Amino acid sequence: MTRFIVKSIGQRIVLLFFISIISHTIVHLAPGEPSLVDPSNPRMKAEDIQRIRTAFHLDEPLHTQYVYWMKDLFTAQLKSFKDNQPVLKKIWGRFLNSLPLFIVGTLITWFLAFPVGIQAALNRGSVFDKMGTFLSYALISIPGFFLSYICIIFMVKTFNVPVIGMRTFGLEDAGFLLRSMDRVWHWTIPAFMSAVAGVAILSRYVRSQMLEVINQDYIRTARAKGLSEDAVIYRHGLRNALLPFITMFGLTIPGLIGGSVIFETIFAWPGMGRLGFEAILARDFPVILTLNFVSAILVLIGTLVSDILYAVVDPRIKF
């Protein structure tokens, strides 16, 4: 077991190295440089541009720039091109903002998807099942930003609640209850919106997984023993159907960055996705690269965790 973990961590570090090289190359080879973001600015003279290029090592060959990036990253010296703040501190701050949204979204996803999927599987071919199937396809197919706009308009018009941003300005002195309610309202819609697609996809998986398990022999045996239907479904069926979802759980972690760009932009949520979006607009290479790097680390941690959990849960897997 320990050997397996050490070995897969080693493999992942090698992968990470190649990922960093590829993303560095892509970002630096693409046209458009930090010094060219604002070409119409009359105060930017040729010598200023040259000074910026020298300060950011943009004149050096690619591999030297790569070494600079890596060295600065691991000594925590890496500074953003845009505002000269340490990149890691910036990302960490935004990470703390993204995290609650991600956790709430994930909880909504899993708590909605499982009951829906299980019910659909148990009542296969019923109206509920058919509606669920169609609805989940519809939810996968609707552009997230479109749904969010409809939702924002609906919520603001019907309930008259604030939804944009993380909190309402000017409420800092309000009572604790009012402040927390304000926070909850700000959370609700972005979390729901980022959960919608997840619910749709996951409930389909739960359904097919449950269907597969329910027709197995040991379920028939459990029924034949005279167990109550609940015990059959939840203790014998669901437990076995859960296995593949361990893998899926690991794979949702990278959603922290990639999936949130659109929603964080719409809801003006100061999270990692929005940081990435702003960095892209400003050609802020260190932030873009480090975000890419961080998200690759998240993916690799996710797959590692799910590999290990799989081995822990499923006794058939041996090393």
Next chain:
Amino acid sequence: MNETIHMQEAEGLKPSVSLLEERWRIFKRNRLAYASYLCLLLLLIVAVVGKVLTRWIIVFDSQTVRLSEKFLPPLTAFTSTITPEEDAPAFDMYLMGTDELGRDVFARMLEGTSVSLTVGFVAVGISVLLGIFFGGLAGYYGKKKLAFISVDTLIMRFVDIMLCFPTFFLILTVVALLPPSIYNIMIVIGLTSWMGTARFVRAEFLALREQDFIAAARSQAIPGWRIIFIHMVPNAIAPVLVSATIGVATAILTESSLSFLGFGVQPPDATWGNILADGKQFIFDAPWITFIPGFAILFVVLAFNLCGEGLREAFNPKLKEGA
């Protein structure tokens, strides 16, 4: 050569129903999927007709600006006396209203249909070709060694690396850095979505490689590329095409998201994504500019998804029966 095959088939070697026909029958039984298939065919015709109309017929011109006709709701008849007669919309009516520059939303939607579909199909085409290429190499030449590493390991590690990138963030980065153009978007979406296909093709090829007809082909000294493309690819293509159908849906969604963020297809070209993105500022005054493209995207993507799922069930009956 062909004649002998036909003669052999006539002698009773041919099954009464070919595999494809049988699959097709299963697919047709799924009413939802079949209906969406018909819708997609219709959409394809609309896209081609729309392309022709907006390109050559002046009343369908999607870029005619009529500043006196801003924000007219759908189904408004053309009654303006200020706008010259030759700028009148088709059927003398704004079927879907006008936008903030008085452009006919119907004409823009028509133009956008072909652009959105082209983005979807070309992006998926690129990703399928790349997927077949890499998957085929890994599956067929997998055991060959390059220095110390086998081809299979090399390619599959590369696939792993590509899977670690946050796709949408990567697309956004590249599209934002490159000069904005519709071709860049198609290429970038294609380049970042071939990994699934490569895995499929590799798995199929690993199984096919051991089969007799491949051994027979090899014994006749047929070159490798010919075996791959003429003998193996047709046998491995079904799951690829199924996932490609769903890939088109994803590509259309990605393009509309990019347009929404302002990195998509640039004006004056219209796609559903950028009509929606332009319209969102006027969502209270002129909701139709947002809702028409929004629902169009929803229905088309839904049709692609349902159709793809129907095909998947038809080509993999175990999914339905075993469940």
